[in-house]
Amino acid sequence: MSLKRDYFEIRLESIGGLGANLSGKILGEYGALYLGLNASSFSSYGSEKRGSPVKAYIRYAKENTPIRANSPVKVPDILAIFHLALADKENIMAGVSENTSVVVNTDKQPDEVRDILKMYAGKLYCIDALKIALETKSRINMVMLGAIAKTNDFMDIEKLKQCIENTIGKKYPKALEQNINAIQCGYENVIFKDISPDNKYDYIVAKDIESRWGYKNAPIGGINTLFGNSVCNDISASREGYVPIFKKEKCINCGLCDTTCPDFAFQFVRGKYKDKESMINLGIDYHHCKGCMRCVEICPTKALEKALEKDVDIFKSHKRNKDLIVDKLDFEKTGASSFVTSESYTENINI
Ligand code: SF4
Ligand code: SF4
Structure with missing residues (x-):
């Protein structure tokens, strides 16, 4: 042919x-x-x-x-x-x-x-x-x-x-x-x-790519307000089919995952771990996770595991980082027993 x-x-x-x-x-x-x-x-x-x-x-x-x-x-x-x-x-x-x-x-x-x-x-x-x-x-x-x-x-x-x-x-x-x-x-x-064309969806015309910012509307000083790892950027499309899964019961709150993650995807709040003041790991904001698996490799207790994204419902239980600061977070959903808000952000959390 x-x-x-x-x-x-x-x-x-x-x-x-x-x-x-x-x-x-x-x-x-x-x-x-x-x-x-x-x-x-x-x-x-x-x-x-x-x-x-x-x-x-x-x-x-x-x-x-x-x-x-x-x-x-x-x-x-x-x-x-x-x-x-x-x-x-x-x-x-x-x-x-x-x-x-x-x-x-x-x-x-x-x-x-x-x-x-x-x-x-x-x-x-x-x-x-x-x-x-x-x-x-x-x-x-x-x-x-x-x-x-x-x-x-x-x-x-x-x-x-x-x-x-x-x-x-x-x-x-x-x-x-x-x-x-x-x-x-x-x-x-x-x-x-x-x-066949059935009017369910419209034909999409390909347009030339227009630059988002030009001389008329670029932020003063050339500041890039949409840089890669910011809270407003959803990078979940970067994942190649895998996600890290957080097993809270195995976590010792060592923070290695947080320092390793290139995209600041982990959610830590002040609290108590084994009766000592500590930063407590609440898991991953999957909007910022690109699935690189560096956290899985670094975790010393296997509290993070690699999983196929299609096999787990990550969005059922996960919270956005921004919600953690702005809204009330129901800790029962995360397995803990109290609340944290923007005002009570420094309250102790016993895990
Ligand atoms: S590296 Fe593992 S044990 Fe340490 S805080 Fe992260 S999830 Fe928890
Ligand atoms: S897989 Fe990569 S991007 Fe996602 S939480 Fe772990 S270290 Fe961060």
Whole structure:
């Protein structure tokens, strides 16, 4: 099968750490060297690579059609979403129409995914890439590549495997079998649903990215009021499927997790531990947790454990740091027996 149209565009939406940048490079090489097409690819990401949004753009064209565009892909033929938590944080559905194949890494069913994405229309392919990556001891991006190959006839899965063999297979030969297996599983296990335009959600027009601040509205002195670790920043989309779970009964309030956490996610208040004045650990504000697991590694008592985010309802019991200072916190929910408010912040808490 060959490319039916002169021009074909792919956009990958991800966060740093899931391998979208590498996937983009592989898809570029795959198009040029294995499908006989003209191809180009590039990625865009911020300074802090792990956990921050990443977009990769790939263009294919027939042999005699030159690729002259070097700009982001606004109306993709394939949109691959490596991380569903980006749905309400980035404008990832821009340009998606009934002609777009949307590949999503998710353990959810297509109808639910459509609602999460507010998808106007298109061909929806759902794949539980995290689960398959764990089972095959491979990586999410390999599974996603297999699922992407499923969307169009011209994307030959065997040629994709050859491409992997000759690229990352040479660099990491011991992982080749797992990677090939993950691609095949991604290809075979997608759940497909064709969604027609039905007025449930609107088509989203891709706009040029506008800078948030310019000379008219930038804060005086060039102060950045939205820096990375501030209380107003929700960085939960940076997690790659794992969260630390806090086991209060094992905690000795040593504070190592708090000094280790790069995002100030822990909630400590003044209180008493073993009849001595101490700072008491109340757990994690998951809005600020990017799932790096440094706290799990440092904790001396295993009071912090790594868990799959989809298996635990972290938002059922967790409190925001800002609520801790502004509102009354019901300690019964946290397992303790008294209240703390902004006024009584220094009251003793016996745990
Ligand atoms: S490192 Fe572990 S024991 Fe120490 S305060 Fe944090 S959770 Fe508790
Ligand atoms: S995993 Fe632990 S150390 Fe990393 S951001 Fe979350 S709470 Fe902080």
